[in-house]
Amino acid sequence: MTFPKPSPPAYSAVQIWLHWGIALLIGSQFVLNGPIGKAWRALSRGQGGDISSTVLLHVYVGIGVLVLVLWRLALRVRRGVPDAPESETRAMQMAGHLGHLGLYGLMIFVPISGMMAWYGGIGLAANIHQTATTFVIVLVGLHVAAALYHHFWLKDGLLFRMKMRKTR
Numbered sequence: 001m002t003f004p005k006p007s008p009p010a011y012s013a014v015q016i017w018l019h020w021g022i023a024l025l026i027g028s029q030f031v032l033n034g035p036i037g038k039a040w041r042a043l044s045r046g047q048g049g050d051i052s053s054t055v056l057l058h059v060y061v062g063i064g065v066l067v068l069v070l071w072r073l074a075l076r077v078r079r080g081v082p083d084a085p086e087s088e089t090r091a092m093q094m095a096g097h098l099g100h101l102g103l104y105g106l107m108i109f110v111p112i113s114g115m116m117a118w119y120g121g122i123g124l125a126a127n128i129h130q131t132a133t134t135f136v137i138v139l140v141g142l143h144v145a146a147a148l149y150h151h152f153w154l155k156d157g158l159l160f161r162m163k164m165r166k167t168r
Ligand code: HEM
Pocket: 026, 029, 030, 033, 036, 037, 038, 040, 041, 058, 059, 060, 061, 062, 063, 065, 066, 107, 110, 111, 112, 113, 114, 115, 116, 117, 118, 119, 126, 127, 129, 130, 133, 136
């Protein structure tokens, strides 16, 4: 038995708000990581460490990202997402799907590895968390490059699929 794959004509307003909200929160995690790095190193040495509000912000914003991504994935399954644009070759569609899959994977894996380090005191998880954030930079860089390629080279209006709007 096959299940029909939902493919609405456009992303919903909630899907678009989630995309940009999560992007903003992830960006802020790269700005707000200095103090947690310091606190983590102090805790690893057995010292108390300074658990300032900036440290806690990294923790709670990161957990917030995880919750929002799960919401976004639930919407993706229930409502679906628009088909890949027709301007793309099969290879580009595959690359796009793989890139999005990688981004979703990282948006789940990065906060979970951070939680395993912070709440479980697992040093290896902290190292993995650090390394995974490098992959975030690389994949997001490719993702943005692809979006700009669509916008300026293919001129297929793909970027407008993620344009913020108030209604559905
Ligand atoms: C999407 C969510 C997150 C992103 C993008 C993110 C990003 C980062 C970045 C860029 C660093 C600095 C890495 C470096 O020094 O090179 C870092 C460090 C750290 N983060 Fe996160 N983080 C996220 C979620 C979390 C969560 C939820 C926790 C804990 C509950 C956490 C705990 C830590 C810890 C303990 C460190 C220090 C690790 C070390 O220095 O080895 N992070 N994070």
